[in-house]
Amino acid sequence: MTFFLEQLIIGLSSGGIYAIMALALVMIYKSTGHVNLAQGEMAVFSTFIAWSLVQMGVPIWPAIFLTMAVSFVGAIVLERVVVRPFAEADDLVIVAVFVGLFLGIHSLAGAIWKYEVKPFPSAFSDGSVNLMQDLSIRIHTLGSLATTGAVLAATWFFFRYTRLGLALRAAADNHESSRLVGINVSFMLALGWGLAAGIGAVAGVMIAPVTFLDPGMGLAPLIFALAGALLGGITSPFGAALGGLIVGVLEAMISANVHYGIEYRELLALMLILSVLLVRPAGLFGEIVTRRV
Amino acid sequence: MLKSTTALVMGLTLASGAMAADYDKGASDEEIKFGAIVPLSGPASAYGSVGSCISAYFDMVNDKGGINGRKISVSVQDDGYNPAKMLEHARRLVEREGVLFIAGNVGTPTNSAIHRYMNQRKVPHLFLTTGASKWDDPENYPWTMGYIPSYAAEGRIYAKYIKENMPDAKIGILYQNDDFGRDYMDAFIDQLGDESMVVSKVSYDTSAATVDSQLSTLKESGADVFFNVSSPKFAAQAIRRAGEIGWEPEQFLVSVSNARSAVLEPAGLEQSTGIISTQYLKEPTNPAYANDPDMLAWREFKENYFPKASEGNWWDWSCYTTSYTLEHVLTQAGDELTRENLMKVAASLEGFEAPMLLPGITVNTSADDFAPIEAMSLMKFDGTNWVLFGDVIAVD
C-alpha cells in the first residue's frame, strides 16, 4: 500500500509540473490559435534567468516574480519581432518558425549558461512532511501543487470572467470580427504570448528544484504537458491541468508496475494521446468545434 | 684546403637533407594539425567541454613556443552525439582538412561509427574520452587507442569489493540506458558471477525528467546495496531521492559522477556520506590537493586559457591529463611526424607520469596494450571530502 501511495505522490509531483506547463500551452493556444513548440525552451530560459538572479543574491520569491515580469516582456518582444511577420502565413510555415525558435532558444541557453547541471532552490522549503512510516511528501511538491491550483484558478477566471480574457479568446477565434468590434487584435496576440511565458516561467521554477537545471530540462516535461493538454482539452484550462495530473500519475504508475514501463514511458504517453484523440478529438473537456458544411 | 672545406660543407648539407623530417598529411615544418570531435549540442553537450579543453590546452602549448618549434592546430567539431555526424566530420577532417590524427573524441556509439574507417585509412584514432573496452584491441584495430580506465574495469572493481566485503548483499542497480550505463552494469554483473545477487535493475533514459519512480522500485525490491551507474545530474537526483524515501543502502557510485560540487552537494553532503567510488585523478574540489603542484598547474591553465571550466566537472580536469599525454607523444615523435610513428610512440609509454593522476598510477602502453590507464583507487566520502583507502588497484 505504501508503495502505491508513494507512486501516487511521485505522480502528483510530476503531474503538477506538467499541469502548469499545460496551462501555458492552453494560454498560448486560446489566445493565438497556435501551439508554440518552443514553450518548454522558453520556460527553461526563464528559469535560467531566475537562477542568475538568485546567484546575484536576490531571494527566491522576488527572483521568481522578477523573472515572470522579464519573461512577460521578453515574450511580447519575441512575438512582435519574430512571430508577427508570419501572422498571415501558412500553418506549416509558422510551425517552421516555432521550430527555429525552439532550436534557437535552446542553443542560446546552452551557450550562455553552459550544459552542466545546476541545483536550483525551491520556492518553498527544502524539507519533507512525513505522512506515515516511510512515506513522506516533499514540501516542494505540496507547494507546487498549490501553485498549480493558483495558476489554474487565475487562468480559468481570466478567460471566463474578465473582459480581457474574452477579448483574447475572440481575437484568436476570428481576427476580422474582433477588429470590427473594436478589439486590438495585435495587442491581444502579444498579450497572449506574454501571459503564456509568465506561466511557463512559473512551471520552470517549480520543475528545476526537482530535476536540477540544465538546458535539456524542458523536453520531457513538454511532451507530457502536451499529452496532458490534449487529453484534457487544449481549450480548457481545467481540462489541461487535470490532464497533466492524470498523465503524471499514469506515468508513475506505469513506470513502477509495468514491465518495460520505464523504457516505454514516452511511447505510452503517445499512445495515450492517440487513443483519446480518436474517441474524443477535443479531449475530455475541450470544446467541440462543429464546422458548417 | 679550400676544396676539401667546400666538399665538407657540401657533404654536410647533403647529409642534413637526407636526415630531413618525415611528414604525413597534417604535419609540416610549421604546424601539426589534428581534430577532436565532441558533442557540443544536444543532450550530451555536458561532455563537449573536452573539445574546448583540448583546444585551450594547445593554445597554451603554442604560447609557450609550440612543440619542437611547430604550432599545433586543433580543429574541434560538433557531432551532437550522432554517430553519422561524427563519421561525416572524421571524413572531412581526414580527407579534406588533412589532419594528422584525431584525438579525444567522446562517446562509444559515435566512435564506433568511425572505428573501422580510421583503421582502414590508417589514421591514428587516439586517446578517446570514453571508457569502452573495445578500444584496447591493437591486433584488430592498431590505429585506435583509448585512454581513460574502462567502465567495465571499474565495474569489476566494485563487484570484487562487494563479493569480498558484503557477500550476502542484495544489489539494486540504477543505470543509464546507453553504452556508458550498460558497459558498467554488464561487467559488474559478470564479475559478480552470481546474478541472483542483483535483486533489481532499473534504467532511465537521458531524456527523463526525474528518476523518482526508479528509486521507489529499487527500495521496494529490498536491496541493501545500491550501484548507481548514472551521469552527474541523475546521480545527484538518485542520491537525494534515496534519502527522501528513507532508503539507506551501501552506495557505490561511478567515477564519472562523483565530483563533490557537481553531484554530492546538490544531493546533500550528509546524504552522501559513506558512498564508495573510485578515482584515478586528483579532484580539484578536494582541499587535500590545494597546494599540490599538479593542481596549481591546472588552476593556472584554467585561469588563463580555460575560464569556463568548472571544478565540479570531471570532463574539465580529465582532459588536462589527456592533453598532457598527447603533448608528450607529439614531443617524443620529434621530426618524424608520420602516423605510423605517432602510434609507435603512443604505444611505448612506460610509467609515464601525467599530471593529476593519483600517486601510484601511471600511463602505460605497449604493442599489445592499448589501454593507457589501468589502475584506480577506491575512495569513500566522509561527509566533507573523498578519502582514498586501500591500495591502488590494477585492472585489466
Place this chain on the structure above:
Amino acid sequence: MAMHDLDMTHVNPETRKLTKSGLPLARLGYGGAALALVAATGVLEGYELFLASAILSYAIAAMGLNVLMCYNGQLSLGHGAFFAIGASGAAICIDRFAVHFALTPIIAGVVGMGAGWLIGKPALKLEGVYLALATFGLAIATPTVLRSDLFSEWTGGVQGLFLLINPAPEWTGLDLDQSIYVAVVLYFLIFAFVTLRLVRGLNGKAWIATRDNPIAARAMGFDVTRAKTRAFVFSVLACSVGGALSAVAVQFVAPDSFPFFLSISLFTAVVVGGLCSPLVGPLLGASFIVMVPNLTEEIWQGGSWAVYGAFIIVIMAIQPRGLAGMLAWVRAKVTATSNND
C-alpha cells in the same frame, strides 16, 4: 488558409517559350540533372561522395514528407521514426541475412509501410495541431524505444551495429564510396520520377482537391480517405527508403543516430526547402540540413543551433516558399529581364 498559392507543380508557361526546339525546358533540365548526378560518380571522391549520398538519402525522405505535408496538408514532426525503421531494417538485413546492400531499401520500404499502416490509421484521423503534437510525441519516443531491451537485440543495442558493405564487383571499377553513391542515385532518380508522376497526374489533382476543399471533394465522390492514405503511405515509404540508404552510406546504425532532432530536421528540410516543390525543394532542403549545421558551427561554435534557428526564421520571412521559392523567384527575374532584351 488556401495552400494553392504554394503549389509549384506547374511548369511556368513563360519558361516554355524560351526553348527553341519546343521541348519543355523542364524535361531537358531534368534529364541533364540526372546525367550530372550519375556522372558525379567519376568526378567526386570519398568524402564528397559520402556527403552526396547523405544528402540524396534525406532528399528522398523529404520528397515523401513533402507530398504528405503539401498535398494532405498534414503536418508531421515525427517521420524520423520511419527513417529509423528503414535504417534498422536495412541494418538487420545486412547484418543477419547478408542481403546485398542495394536491395535493402526495398525491404526497408516494405517494412516501413507496414509500420506506417499501423500508425497511419489513427494518425490520419487527426488534424492540425493534434496531429502535429502526436507526431512530435512519436519523434521523442523513437530513440527511447530503439534503445530498449525489446529492440536492442535487433538493432545492435546501445553500442550500435556496424554494417559490412561490399563494393560493386571488380569489373565495374567502382570503389565502396562510389558503389554506394551509384545505388543512392538510382533510388533517388526512381523516386524523383515516381514523385513527379504522382504529383502531376491524377493523384496530384485528387490531392489538391481534397486539400483545398475536402468537403466539396467528398461531395463530388472523391474517396478522400483513400487519397490521404495514399499520400501518407508514400511519405512513409520514402522515409524508410531514405533511412535505409543513409544507414548504408554511414555503414553504421545506433539508436543515437535517430534522435528526436532527426524528425525536426526532416520537417525543416521540407519547409525550408520549399513546401509543395516536389523535387527541387526536397533537394535544397536536404542540402540545407546537412550542410548548414557545418556552416553555423563556423559562425558560432557554442551556439551553432541558435544561428541555425535564426536561418530558418529568416528564410521563412523572406520567402515562405523556401529555398525553392527563392530559386524560382530568381529564375523568374532572370527570364523577365532576358525577355525584355
